[in-house]
Amino acid sequence: MENITKRFGKVVANNAINMELREGEILSLLGENGSGKTTLMNMLSGIYFPDEGQIYIHDQPVTIASPKDAFALGIGMIHQHFKLVDLFTATENIILGLEGKLDLANARKKVQDICDKYGFDIDPDMKIYDMSVSQKQTVEIVKVLYRGADILILDEPTAVLTPQETDKLFTVMRNMKADGKSLIIITHKLHEVLDVSDRVAVLRKGEYVGDVATKDADQQSLTDMMVGHTVSLNISRPEPKDVEKRLVIEGLTAYDELGVKRLDDVSFTINAGEVLGIAGVAGSGQRELLESIAGLYPVASGHVTFYPPDGGKEKELVGLDPMKIRKSGISMSFVPEDRLGMGLVGSMGMTGNMMLRSWRKGKGLFLDRKDPEALANRIWEELGVVTPSTSFPVRRMSGGNVQKVLVGREIAQSPAVLMTAYAVRGLDINTSYTIYNLLTAQKMKASPSSMSAKTSTCCLSCVTASSFSAAVRSPAWSTPERPTNARSAH
Numbered sequence: 001m002e003n004i005t006k007r008f009g010k011v012v013a014n015n016a017i018n019m020e021l022r023e024g025e026i027l028s029l030l031g032e033n034g035s036g037k038t039t040l041m042n043m044l045s046g047i048y049f050p051d052e053g054q055i056y057i058h059d060q061p062v063t064i065a066s067p068k069d070a071f072a073l074g075i076g077m078i079h080q081h082f083k084l085v086d087l088f089t090a091t092e093n094i095i096l097g098l099e100g101k102l103d104l105a106n107a108r109k110k111v112q113d114i115c116d117k118y119g120f121d122i123d124p125d126m127k128i129y130d131m132s133v134s135q136k137q138t139v140e141i142v143k144v145l146y147r148g149a150d151i152l153i154l155d156e157p158t159a160v161l162t163p164q165e166t167d168k169l170f171t172v173m174r175n176m177k178a179d180g181k182s183l184i185i186i187t188h189k190l191h192e193v194l195d196v197s198d199r200v201a202v203l204r205k206g207e208y209v210g211d212v213a214t215k216d217a218d219q220q221s222l223t224d225m226m227v228g229h230t231v232s233l234n235i236s237r238p239e240p241k242d243v244e245k246r247l248v249i250e251g252l253t254a255y256d257e258l259g260v261k262r263l264d265d266v267s268f269t270i271n272a273g274e275v276l277g278i279a280g281v282a283g284s285g286q287r288e289l290l291e292s293i294a295g296l297y298p299v300a301s302g303h304v305t306f307y308p309p310d311g312g313k314e315k316e317l318v319g320l321d322p323m324k325i326r327k328s329g330i331s332m333s334f335v336p337e338d339r340l341g342m343g344l345v346g347s348m349g350m351t352g353n354m355m356l357r358s359w360r361k362g363k364g365l366f367l368d369r370k371d372p373e374a375l376a377n378r379i380w381e382e383l384g385v386v387t388p389s390t391s392f393p394v395r396r397m398s399g400g401n402v403q404k405v406l407v408g409r410e411i412a413q414s415p416a417v418l419m420t421a422y423a424v425r426g427l428d429i430n431t432s433y434t435i436y437n438l439l440t441a442q443k444m445k446a447s448p449s450s451m452s453a454k455t456s457t458c459c460l461s462c463v464t465a466s467s468f469s470a471a472v473r474s475p476a477w478s479t480p481e482r483p484t485n486a487r488s489a490h
């Protein structure tokens with residue numbers, strides 16, 4: 001890519017980028033949220049057309065005006081949001097949109113051959129709706145290989161995977177590389193960058209900062225390159241002292257609409273002043289657990305008892321409606337795979353989205369602000385949200401920035417119990433640490449010596465990787481049954 005520039009109105013998403021991808025290498029594209037990674041890759045896959053600059057493939061100038069052009073040149077991109085038809089099988093999805101005579105048996109065999117060759121583990125006849133997130137992703141990858149891609153671009157493929165699924169993906173990526181393919185991977189997880197790539201290219205605020213051989217890089221050097229100055233990768237994590245219980249879960253059991261058991265006799269206590277991490281393979285009931293506590297999921301049996309910070313009488317939450325539970329001071333910030341699906345309205349700006357929540361008074365990082373505009377501005381500043389204005393539609397913000405808005409808003413309410421699911425999914429490392437520190441600050445408010453003990457918070461946090469590991473203690477509960485057709489419950 002030579003001198004590639006892309007603007008959206010006043011935003012310069014990519015400014016005169018010069019970048020090269022070599023044959024048979026895995027290149028990591030690294031940069032903070034909103035630095036222009038997805039935009040740059042979208043110009044290779046024919047979704048956007050550059051305002052300036054030239055793309056070359058094997059030294060030949062090329063024009064990529066549509067995804068079809070990209071495919072013809074052997075470029076395939078796996079987007080964060082899958083584009084699969086639920087009712088179709090893997091094979092049907094893979095050949096969807098291809099021209100020429102349809103020969104399903106032949107296609108099926110070709111799909112199986114690709115799977116065998118690179119080590120993919122999917123059934124060509126399985127319907128998409130029966131698949132886990134990782135299987136759907138596999139279908140997307142096989143789809144571009146089927147079309148003969150030599151250059152594969154994966155935009156944050158591991159954000160929705162468990163560590164085991166990530167390992168599997170990396171094995172397949174190495175197999176593709178050994179076969180002479182070139183791969184670009186976007187990921188915010190630096191240990192993955194160091195693990196899988198040969199070279200790392202870094203973007204900062206739309207500019208190409210440079211590239212390094214992975215063997216010469218480490219987490220700190222990459223972070224410094226990304227941010228432009230040295231940042232500290234430490235979370236101060238004081239031990240909770242003399243804590244009091246805040247939420248007691250006893251024998252929580254829940255079934256989904258098909259009668260499948262999703263929570264099986266779950267019991268644990270979460271204290272004020274602590275962060276309880278919940279680890280588990282995707283689809284093990286994390287979502288159902290948090291939603292049950294928040295009153296959004298029907299509970300078959302069991303108790304959720306809330307002990308208010310003001311020392312008032314304990315309260316049974318099971319059976320209360322979600323509004324009442326929220327008013328008790330229990331907040332849930334759920335960061336779904338589809339960030340805009342839950343909690344945010346894509347067409348509205350930050351300010352509009354702030355208004356979706358009612359305000360509680362209190363002291364907190366953002367809480368001296370009463371009106372939504374001021375809060376939006378505060379989050380914009382504190383979390384470094386990359387957006388031209390607080391009225392810019394959140395749908396057009398970069399993925400990670402949408403997330404900052406979502407999490408920032410929940411923290412701003414200074415709840416007594418803050419539940420976050422995948423709070424740092426898709427966030428760059430710098431922002432992840434900002435969020436970790438915000439959660440820790442919430443937790444600290446509960447310390448008995450703190451003046452604001454009344455707003456004492458505990459956090460219940462779902463994590464996929466153990467990046468917040470020291471905060472995790474293991475709750476005693478039994479493993480829910482996982483039905484074979486479990487759809488991932490991130």
Ligand SMILES: Nc1ncnc2c1ncn2[C@@H]1O[C@H](COP(=O)(O)OP(=O)(O)OP(=O)(O)O)[C@@H](O)[C@H]1O
Pocket residue numbers: 008011012013031032033034035036037038039040386387396397398399400401426
């Ligand atoms: N369709 C669009 N309209 C307006 N602005 C856009 C559009 N797409 C991207 N942008 C802006 O371009 C910039 C770069 O966005 P991009 O999505 O490429 O970032 P990114 O590096 O992929 O971030 P993340 O890590 O959060 O996914 C952002 O400021 C974003 O708001």
Ligand SMILES: [Mg+2]
Pocket residue numbers: 037038039398399
């Ligand atoms: Mg992106």
